[in-house]
Amino acid sequence: MISQKAKYALRALVVLARADAEKALFISDIAEEQNIPKKFLEQILLDLKHQGIVMSRRGKMGGYLLLKPAEDITFGEVLRLIDGPIAPLPCLSKIAYRRCEDCQSEETCEIRHVFNEVANVTRGVLDKTTIADCLVYGEDGKVAEMLDS
Structure with a gap:
């Protein structure tokens, strides 16, 4: 499950992506x-x-804008920045690997093998889905609903 903070971050990025690129x-x-x-x-x-x-501007025309193009910001990147590793087990983490304390052998661990498949599929979706892709789903104004599901 992603954190509320990550959900809010994604929703804010979608709003910024939907806005005029020059308007903070x-x-x-x-x-x-x-x-x-x-x-x-x-x-x-x-x-x-x-x-x-993102970047911020000060003054009358101030506020926040995307610094990176929406098509270059993936859900995976945002989730890792906000929540940390995307892995159901510590031994499957790409950025914070830790051997499971109770594991006798990663090579023969049936649980690890199943969750490795889950993690690979999940990462595949999150690392290829961008904020720009999300705009297609959000055209009817249902960004929050899409991210809540």
């Missing part, structure tokens, strides 16, 4: 549109800014 959006507008607590969204956007996904 205020945190308050994104928060209101997506029903995200403003203070929480501030933290999320700051994290995404530090990771080079």
Whole structure:
């Protein structure tokens, strides 16, 4: 399961991708549109800014914009930045591998083999699905519903 923070991050990125590429959006507008607590969204956007996904502008025309094109931002990338590894078992993590404490042999572990298939399929979908792809699903304004399912 992904965290609420990751869901909010994805929803905010979809809103920014849907907006005019040159027009910065205020945190308050994104928060209101997506029903995200403003203070929480501030933290999320700051994290995404530090990771080079969004940028902020100050002043009258200030707010947040995508720094990377929406077609270059994958769900997998965002989930890893916000939630960490995408792996059902620590021994399957690509970025935070840890041997399971109770495992006698990774090569013969039946549980690991099954969840390795699950992880590979999941990563495949998340690493090829971009924020731009999400816009197709969200054209009817149902971004939040798509991300909640």
